[in-house]
Amino acid sequence: MEFWFSEEQTPNVRFSIRVDRQLYSGKSEFQRIDVFESPEFGRFLTLDGYMMLTEKDEFIYHEMIVHVPMAVHPRVRDVLVIGAGDGGVIRELVRYPEIEHIDMVEIDPLVVEVCKKYLPKTACCLDDPRLSIHYADGLKFVRSPQERYDLIIVDSTDPFGPGEGLFTREFYGNCYKALRADGIMVNQHESPFYAEDAVACQRAHKRIVESFPISKVYQAHIPTYPSGHWLFGFASKKYHPLRDLDDTRWNLRGLHCKYYTTTLHKGAFYIPAYVEELLKDVE
Amino acid sequence: MEFWFSEEQTPNVRFSIRVDRQLYSGKSEFQRIDVFESPEFGRFLTLDGYMMLTEKDEFIYHEMIVHVPMAVHPRVRDVLVIGAGDGGVIRELVRYPEIEHIDMVEIDPLVVEVCKKYLPKTACCLDDPRLSIHYADGLKFVRSPQERYDLIIVDSTDPFGPGEGLFTREFYGNCYKALRADGIMVNQHESPFYAEDAVACQRAHKRIVESFPISKVYQAHIPTYPSGHWLFGFASKKYHPLRDLDDTRWNLRGLHCKYYTTTLHKGAFYIPAYVEELLKDVE
Secondary structure, three states: OOEEEEEEEOEEEEEEEOOOEEEEEEEEEEEEEEEEEEEOOOEEEEEEEEEEEEEHHHHHHHHHHHHHHHHOOOOEEEEEEEEOOOOHHHHOOOOOOOOEEEEEEEOOOHHHHHHHHOOOOOHHOOOOOOOOEEOOHHHHHHHOOOEEEEEEEEEEOOOOOHHHHHHHHHHHHHHHHHHEEEEEEEOOOOOOOOHHHHHHHHHHHHHHHHHEEEEEEEEEEOOOOOOOOOEEEEEOOOOOOOOOOHHHHHHHOOOOOOOOOOOHHHOOOOOOOOHHHHHOOOO | OEEEEEEEEEEEEEEEEOOOOOEEEEEEOOEEEEEEEOOOOOEEEOOOOOOEEOOHHHHHHHHHHHHHHOOOOOOOOOOEEEOOOHHHHHHOOOOOOOEEEEEEEOOOOOOOHHHHHHHHOOHHHOOOEEEEEEEEOOHOOOOOOOOOOEEEEEEOOOOOHHHHHHHHHHHHHHHHHHEEEEEEEEOOOOOOHHHHHHHHHHHHHHHHHHHEEEEEEEEEOOOOOOOEEEEEEEOOOOOOOOOOOOHHHHOOOOOOOOOOOOOHHHOOOOOHHHHHHHHHHHO
């Protein structure tokens, strides 16, 4: 039997994964949720048919969205995480003992429930005592807090559907306001390669540049995302992602990672010429 | 009408590209050769069904295999190129006026003929007066020359089929011998991500480490190759790819690239932790 999941990465490109079986399929108020088991990637989660994570390569995304800011900011106590219902961001964050509190704002309770049941490798730490989960719209949640967080991580879906509001000027402006005077915001920033993703990436960068004094973009190789070339945004009130990187302090922690190293951290900001130009066009 | 080309990147992963039309299909003594026209990637070339290049992203591979060694070696006069029938490597090399002679050794004359006709953007410079094309087996060709080249570029297919010999200890040893006392060899080094590619990558690294005193690996984002995370090998008798990089000299040339910059050059060698471990295991 041939049993395949296919994602249309663009109208003209399909990425297909052989599936052993579908573990879950359901529909929440917000989206369709599916979990599959596959020989190549282990289990994987899709929302509305779009790849969110696979057990084989999720470590790349989650390490890169968490350890890059954590190796720059000297003392993170309070963190706000938007999205991240699969738990991968939380798993990486709770490795830092100095973090006192994490507010996680996930719009869809069913994502958390499904991930706890079917994706225990990412959802392993959603019961951490430092974590408060709020089932709410991130766009609305972030309107109230003022200078309350050291780090905001925006682990959004793509800029359409439930994630749309997390790519707006209003949202980034409120994140700025919710951060302390030396706060950092990191977001998933789409890909520079396919035309539609590149436009989303440019638009997000333009809006972040307007909201933050320091705004840089860094990259990672994520094989199951369209083109495999994925970007993150590093927006900051005070710290520079390279000049304020403290390799020694981070390396003394002895955290073992599979993708992130403090050397790779630097290289991740050395982006290709065409991506530099794409971003410069809107700066 | 739905018309798609699919590559099995592993037995469990397929990458598919919508095709407008097939421009060429033929069989040489060595392999099946196809050229397609597609809305997303422009024209693309496959050998035995494996993706070799697309007009949209070939610049990444060709810039990275040529400009990295050229920005390190202070004076390249004689170059040996193995494979490269599509002409992309030659197009980048002939931008350097100090290169006096290029021997290109391509096993399959039909690849050159087809690329000249259907892929003029890569095959544009195959009539350069400094270029000699030899239709021969690279493995055999490299047995004779002694200290004749400053740079060898191994633009091979995968380590099975016609390209198999270009991943052997004998081949790398002969490349060493064919290089001058400060020569550099760069090769396409497979991908670290999918299991079978990772094994090929480890095996190649082990053999190159045994042949050259300096052997490093660098990476690029190549969306149409399996996983999008592709590696190159930098093997050298004298120059170190980072310590001997001369940014100023290279930047003064004023060569415009779409992917390569001397900053990205450094980052390309800052590889993920799991790739470092993969390579260290065989060093």
